[in-house]
Amino acid sequence: MADEIKSIYLGPSSLRTALGDRKATLKAILANRTGLGYDAQLGMPLGRLADEEPTIEGESRIVSLIVRRVEEVLHEARLEGDDPSWQLILSTTKGNIEALQGVKDTISEEAFLHHTAERVQELIGAVRSPIVISNACISGLSALIVARRLMKEGVCRHAVVVGADLVGEFIATGFASFKSLSEEPCRPYDAARDGLTLGEAVAALMLTTDEALADEGMVRLDGGAVTNDANHISGPSRTGDGLYYAMTQALEEAGLEAEAVGLVNTHGTATLYNDEMESKALFLAGLDQTPMNSLKGYIGHTLGASGVVETILTADQLRAGVAFATKGFSTLGVPCEVRVSDRIQPLEKRVAVKTASGFGGCNAALVLSMERTEEQPLRPTVDVKETATYTLPQSERPFAEFIREEYRALGEEKNMKFYKMSDLSKGLYVAVANLLKGHELQPRYTSTEVAVVLANSSSSLEADREHQRLVDQHPAEGTSPAVFVYTLPNVAMGEVCIRHKIQGDNTFFIEREGAVVAECYARILLETGRARAVITGLAEKLDEKWQLELKLLEAK
Amino acid sequence: MEQLILELKEHLIEELNLEDITPEEIDAEAPLFGDGLGLDSIDALEIILILEKNYGVRLANTAEAKPVFYSVKTLAEYVMQNRK
Numbered sequence: 001m002a003d004e005i006k007s008i009y010l011g012p013s014s015l016r017t018a019l020g021d022r023k024a025t026l027k028a029i030l031a032n033r034t035g036l037g038y039d040a041q042l043g044m045p046l047g048r049l050a051d052e053e054p055t056i057e058g059e060s061r062i063v064s065l066i067v068r069r070v071e072e073v074l075h076e077a078r079l080e081g082d083d084p085s086w087q088l089i090l091s092t093t094k095g096n097i098e099a100l101q102g103v104k105d106t107i108s109e110e111a112f113l114h115h116t117a118e119r120v121q122e123l124i125g126a127v128r129s130p131i132v133i134s135n136a137c138i139s140g141l142s143a144l145i146v147a148r149r150l151m152k153e154g155v156c157r158h159a160v161v162v163g164a165d166l167v168g169e170f171i172a173t174g175f176a177s178f179k180s181l182s183e184e185p186c187r188p189y190d191a192a193r194d195g196l197t198l199g200e201a202v203a204a205l206m207l208t209t210d211e212a213l214a215d216e217g218m219v220r221l222d223g224g225a226v227t228n229d230a231n232h233i234s235g236p237s238r239t240g241d242g243l244y245y246a247m248t249q250a251l252e253e254a255g256l257e258a259e260a261v262g263l264v265n266t267h268g269t270a271t272l273y274n275d276e277m278e279s280k281a282l283f284l285a286g287l288d289q290t291p292m293n294s295l296k297g298y299i300g301h302t303l304g305a306s307g308v309v310e311t312i313l314t315a316d317q318l319r320a321g322v323a324f325a326t327k328g329f330s331t332l333g334v335p336c337e338v339r340v341s342d343r344i345q346p347l348e349k350r351v352a353v354k355t356a357s358g359f360g361g362c363n364a365a366l367v368l369s370m371e372r373t374e375e376q377p378l379r380p381t382v383d384v385k386e387t388a389t390y391t392l393p394q395s396e397r398p399f400a401e402f403i404r405e406e407y408r409a410l411g412e413e414k415n416m417k418f419y420k421m422s423d424l425s426k427g428l429y430v431a432v433a434n435l436l437k438g439h440e441l442q443p444r445y446t447s448t449e450v451a452v453v454l455a456n457s458s459s460s461l462e463a464d465r466e467h468q469r470l471v472d473q474h475p476a477e478g479t480s481p482a483v484f485v486y487t488l489p490n491v492a493m494g495e496v497c498i499r500h501k502i503q504g505d506n507t508f509f510i511e512r513e514g515a516v517v518a519e520c521y522a523r524i525l526l527e528t529g530r531a532r533a534v535i536t537g538l539a540e541k542l543d544e545k546w547q548l549e550l551k552l553l554e555a556k
Numbered sequence: 557m558e559q560l561i562l563e564l565k566e567h568l569i570e571e572l573n574l575e576d577i578t579p580e581e582i583d584a585e586a587p588l589f590g591d592g593l594g595l596d597s598i599d600a601l602e603i604i605l606i607l608e609k610n611y612g613v614r615l616a617n618t619a620e621a622k623p624v625f626y627s628v629k630t631l632a633e634y635v636m637q638n639r640k
Contacts, residue, residue, distance in 0.1 A: 179601065179616075235597050416594030419575040477608035481601040482572075 009214035011206030012076035018047030047199025047300030069204035091143035137358030140307020145224035163308030174484035186270035191333030199300020223253030229361035240280030262349030268294020279334035297327025360494030422486035451505035
């Protein structure tokens with residue numbers, strides 16, 4: 001079945017940004033008008049959603065916004081909600097995080113990311129259980145890449161990939177604690193840039209194997225890749241190697257060389273180090289002379305939604321045959337001389353690379369194309385073997401005490417960073433070290449051949465609750481960056497990647513029970529030659545309960 | 557000054573989770589961000605919080621903080637000059 005599926009097309013889409021719906025957003029970008037403005041509530045420049053829709057009775061703001069987007073996409077595709085041919089894939093970093101406000105101890109069901117997805121499923125009447133991905137700021141691209149791979153394997157004919165994140169005090173104080181917010185609307189790649197501007201967005205994009213449902217221009221998603229820097233959990237790589245690997249792997253999957261690319265739509269957050277890193281990665285990938293742009297100056301950094309929103313808007317650039325301007329940019333201020341698009345200009349080639357990078361050291365790139373390309377030969381099928389398993393024992397002792405002793409029992413050279421980690425990260429760190437005992441990855445594999453694909457139910461809610469408690473106290477000096485950095489589940493994977501120098505795929509699924517989707521995805525990565533070894537399984541820690549049940553899968 | 561240096565060391569150990577490190581083991585004149593304590597950019601931001609919370613001393617960003625953050629001693633000197 002898999003070899004019958006040739007192309008994955010971009011189908012109908014629906015979005016809401018600070019500039020309005022898709023039409024309004026495009027119109028404003030073409031007129032070089034920003035949606036960023038001062039937000040009195042949070043006291044900072046922000047891309048607050050324009051023209052708010054009424055909330056569905058009894059539902060959260062984010063669920064309502066997602067339901068409307070999915071309904072619009074299904075309507076345009078003439079698919080019923082209960083048609084079994086489509087799969088909902090939700091990408092979000094914080095979902096309905098407002099449900100944590102004033103939390104004492106017990107976290108309400110509504111704060112769980114899978115709950116948000118399940119509400120959408122129920123309201124739409126979808127037959128298939130939703131898939132949820134929470135991979136920091138690459139979440140949107142991760143979800144599109146997962147969708148593509150599942151569809152290539154024949155799992156579903158259509159996927160509606162939703163990216164959604166709203167900005168409240170939780171997120172605003174966290175980014176403020178990192179001193180990464182600009183006092184003025186952000187200025188990507190500019191010499192005077194001094195930080196990012198947050199934005200809200202909800203977007204839905206259908207990917208389809210059905211040519212008849214392809215949107216105007218028949219834009220295809222021809223390749224994608226996710227990598228890890230294995231360098232630092234919050235600081236971008238100083239070399240750009242991780243993003244470089246992601247771009248070259250995505251192009252390789254699409255059967256293209258750098259010369260074929262007409263546009264790179266980057267993450268371009270306008271923090272000092274992100275933009276610097278991206279310029280280096282573009283240089284390494286041979287894309288430094290290709291026109292590139294960032295859309296953050298128009299709609300802000302829309303976090304888990306950004307990958308989906310900006311992919312839709314990048315496909316629109318291909319369709320129109322133009323590269324948009326980079327709002328806020330005037331004088332180049334990055335070390336490698338990249339070609340930042342400072343005005344609307346014609347595209348020479350209808351192929352675009354879209355990138356993103358995020359906390360946890362993750363990077364993602366995908367390739368959108370309107371050009372005809374050579375069919376990629378299918379890779380030989382490989383057998384997958386489970387070569388090791390490890391389950392972190394249970395204990396009567398408190399987790400903090402237990403995990404400290406388990407860590408010491410590893411007998412490794414003292415790592416000062418271990419003691420700063422969230423409990424989820426500590427548990428995963430120890431479990432992976434034990435899993436790999438006697439199964440050392442290096443030198444058997446190169447860093448990019450190893451992937452980590454995990455799942456849990458609670459995402460990073462334990463760290464989220466700790467950050468929320470600080471937010472609720474409104475400390476004058478601000479909240480703690482050392483707490484906030486762990487409010488993303490994939491950061492625990494980042495810690496493991498640093499420790500074991502793993503630079504392959506990193507995907508974190510949120511599943512109500514177990515790690516079924518994660519393991520299935522891990523096997524797809526191996527069977528299709530995108531990884532040669534994968535650490536997969538369940539990584540759960542909430543209150544005094546933990547489940548770290550890992551497997552090492554290897555291609556034989 | 558000696559008292560302030562000791563106090564700063566205690567804050568660092570507590571707030572930066574420096575496991576199994578005693579104040580005596582931190583050399584007040586040695587580089588803070590050398591290999592010894594394994595501090596990174598997140599710790600630098602946490603130190604800004606420590607200074608503001610305990611001494612009312614403000615630093616806008618880590619770039620401005622670089623010379624101040626050289627050692628515990630330079631931190632103490634900065635606090636002496638700027639505390640409220």
